[in-house]
Amino acid sequence: MFNFLINPYKFNKFADIIFKPLVIVTFLTLTAGLLLVYVSPLDYQQGLTVKIMYIHVPSAWLALLTYAIMTIYSIIGLAFKIPFSFIINKAIAPIGAVFTILCLLSGSMWGKPMWGTWWVWDARLTSVAILLVIYVIIIFLNKTFESREVREKTIAIFVLIGSINLPIIKFSVDWWNTLHQPASVSKLSSPSIDISMLQPLLVMTIAFSLLGIIIGILRIKAEILIRKNHL
Amino acid sequence: MTLIKKILLFFKRESKLFYSNIEDLFSNILFFFLSIFIFVFALGANEQLLRNIGMGIIWSLLLLSSTLSLRKFYEEDFNNGVLKIIHMGGISYELIVFLKILSHFFFVQIPFLASIPIACIFFNLPINEINNLILTFVVGSLILSCLGSISASMNLLNKTNFSIGSIIVLLFCIPVIIFSVGINNSESSFSSLINLLLGIALIFLGISPWSSAAFIKLATRNK
Numbered sequence: 001m002f003n004f005l006i007n008p009y010k011f012n013k014f015a016d017i018i019f020k021p022l023v024i025v026t027f028l029t030l031t032a033g034l035l036l037v038y039v040s041p042l043d044y045q046q047g048l049t050v051k052i053m054y055i056h057v058p059s060a061w062l063a064l065l066t067y068a069i070m071t072i073y074s075i076i077g078l079a080f081k082i083p084f085s086f087i088i089n090k091a092i093a094p095i096g097a098v099f100t101i102l103c104l105l106s107g108s109m110w111g112k113p114m115w116g117t118w119w120v121w122d123a124r125l126t127s128v129a130i131l132l133v134i135y136v137i138i139i140f141l142n143k144t145f146e147s148r149e150v151r152e153k154t155i156a157i158f159v160l161i162g163s164i165n166l167p168i169i170k171f172s173v174d175w176w177n178t179l180h181q182p183a184s185v186s187k188l189s190s191p192s193i194d195i196s197m198l199q200p201l202l203v204m205t206i207a208f209s210l211l212g213i214i215i216g217i218l219r220i221k222a223e224i225l226i227r228k229n230h231l
Numbered sequence: 232m233t234l235i236k237k238i239l240l241f242f243k244r245e246s247k248l249f250y251s252n253i254e255d256l257f258s259n260i261l262f263f264f265l266s267i268f269i270f271v272f273a274l275g276a277n278e279q280l281l282r283n284i285g286m287g288i289i290w291s292l293l294l295l296s297s298t299l300s301l302r303k304f305y306e307e308d309f310n311n312g313v314l315k316i317i318h319m320g321g322i323s324y325e326l327i328v329f330l331k332i333l334s335h336f337f338f339v340q341i342p343f344l345a346s347i348p349i350a351c352i353f354f355n356l357p358i359n360e361i362n363n364l365i366l367t368f369v370v371g372s373l374i375l376s377c378l379g380s381i382s383a384s385m386n387l388l389n390k391t392n393f394s395i396g397s398i399i400v401l402l403f404c405i406p407v408i409i410f411s412v413g414i415n416n417s418e419s420s421f422s423s424l425i426n427l428l429l430g431i432a433l434i435f436l437g438i439s440p441w442s443s444a445a446f447i448k449l450a451t452r453n454k
Contacts, residue, residue, distance in 0.1 A: 130405070137398060144389045150449055154385065157442075158399075 008084050008224045015217045026210040033207045036200035052110040058208040059102040066096030071163040074156035086152040090142050091219040095212055097135035123172035124180040134162040245334040260346050263296040285354030287412050294404055297375050298397050300339055304383030324444035332376045340372035367411035370428045374407050377435035384446035
């Protein structure tokens with residue numbers, strides 16, 4: 001049933017079926033999310049700047065999620081020797097990098113009015129910056145080696161080593177004393193965010209991930225075509 | 232010929248190479264001192280400020296100047312075929328990499344130890360900080376040699392982008408720098424931090440022969 005996740009031929013077929021409805025659904029969700037953000041209430045302390053959250057938080061989550069997907073596919077690719085996982089590794093690394101840049105930029109724009117500074121050397125901010133460096137190194141490694149086998153295996157091993165950074169990012173706000181606030185949505189007890197702000201946040205997260213899936217499908221299909229012509 | 236004799240011959244060859252290229256080491260040390268001078272010129276001669284940031288500057292400059300010598304790690308031996316000849320002599324690539332790391336540690340990193348106390352004089356560091364610096368450098372430079380072996384063997388396979396190897400070395404050195412500079416700030420957790428550094432060194436001593444040998448094997452096959 002989930003063969004399309006590891007088989008390029010089935011992935012192509014599945015993507016052809018799903019693509020047009022997906023674009024329509026993404027367009028509707030994004031419009032609905034932006035409208036909900038527009039009518040969502042202002043914060044009693046932060047005022048209008050709280051609306052940066054609806055860009056900042058989804059892009060941060062998706063930056064982490066993209067890296068987690070790459071880690072899982074690297075394990076699959078190295079253990080079971082499935083070449084499709086290396087295609088995914090190459091295709092979705094720039095998407096994760098863009099989400100990380102979006103997260104860092106919106107965060108520093110939010111930090112200037114709230115904390116009074118664009119950047120602090122705080123545990124959460126520094127670990128996300130290292131995540132961006134890791135993404136950029138992966139993108140560069142894709143253009144480095146001549147033989148494809150070496151390149152794919154090196155990138156997969158590098159992704160696995162770099163995944164040490166993921167739990168550090170997630171728990172940095174709990175382990176160290178940081179300026180960045182601790183998690184308020186993704187925790188075990190009930191979220192400490194009001195429902196009127198949680199609704200647009202979740203809709204925006206769904207819209208962002210659908211957008212990421214659309215770009216990912218396009219990039220993976222292009223990568224499959226390139227490999228077909230070379231092999 | 233027994234294995235021990237082969238290993239001794241390997242070290243003899245390395246030391247001969249080292250003495251014939253000794254100006255290379257001196258130019259690395261010169262780079263280290265010159266960059267210290269440049270730092271002092273850029274920051275001004277405020278004694279208190281220099282004492283506070285001295286250890287961090289010395290560590291990061293040691294890191295940068297030891298990445299200078301990484302280009303010569305395998306490239307010459309690979310291009311003139313010595314690596315293949317040693318391998319034909321009955322030493323596996325993993326053992327060659329391990330011996331190379333050890334010889335790099337003895338012949339390139341240990342001479343830097345002699346220059347560290349002189350560098351500390353420039354920053355007026357107190358004596359216990361100098362002790363910590365030397366202790367952490369002995370462990371940390373072993374990690375640097377292992378990382379250098381991995382990146383140099385990676386560079387055998389790519390012919391376009393050489394700086395990516397040094398970038399990866401710098402990325403993996405972040406925890407080394409954090410733990411070794413952090414020793415100074417917290418006297419209470421001295422033993423735990425030095426244990427962490429030793430643990431990282433052991434991990435890399437285990438990983439790097441295996442991964443570098445895999446890269447070298449692929450490079451000899453593709454050549």
